[in-house]
Amino acid sequence: MKPLIVANWKCNPQKETEAKKLFNSVINSIKSIKSAEVIICPPFIYLSALKQKSRLGAQNCFWEEKGAYTGEVSASMIKNLSLNYVILGHSERRRIFNETDEVVNKKIRLALKEKLIPIFCIGETQEERDKDETESVLKRQIISGLEDISAPKFINGIIAYEPVWAIGTGNPCDIDESQKMRLLIMKIVSGLYSPSFSKKIPILYGGSVNSANARGYIKEAGFNGLLVGGASLDKREFVKIVKSSI
Ligand code: PGA
16 A cells, blocks of 8 residues: 555645645655655645646535535535545544534545545544543544445545644654554454454544654554645645655
8 A cells, every 4th residue: 555645735825826836846846756645635716726636635525415505515526626535524624613423424425425535534632632532532433433334335435543632733643652543443443344444444644744753654653644734835844744654
């Protein structure tokens, strides 16, 4: 499995010209790299303007197919733009936009129906970690998020472990601890589906990834890739992350 490096630009940059410049310069710098897959997820509004759709993903989608839902973007709109990936269940969506496990589940089901690859984000908050609830939180998020989704349907799905306390804080998860979390996620997925299935589902790490720690998550902790927020807005830093993952 090639490492998958996903850039999550969140609500940045503010101008289309800046988005084009950043996207084109990243793509240009990594074009000769064949041993890693790189997907960039800009805000929806820039998706049409950016070329190389195979390098693009979406940050979110709605859980209804279409209709009177002001401000929403459907999974089929994303698919019809020739995109393959969509980030779902990001902690910012859960926390700021009140997305519950049920909502995340509906979104994953619809994304799969549209043949999109969901990058399903899970992770515990600082408070849950302090209370020793990490295992039960991850279990609940995985089991509820994948409810009524059979193994064959999720076979191309991706899970991203993003401890909320590590996102945007400059306080990344320790490599050893992240490895334990990866194994725990595999155990939960094994219980839900099967051990052989859990080996096929890529698990990414996200949360204050930078060029100094990226390699450790892949080479030492055994993650199949990374979900990069802040550092993906800095071309040099992001390209270094991609290079250090291979
Ligand atoms: P960060 O964000 O790299 O800025 O911590 C990661 C994410 O939210 O996906």
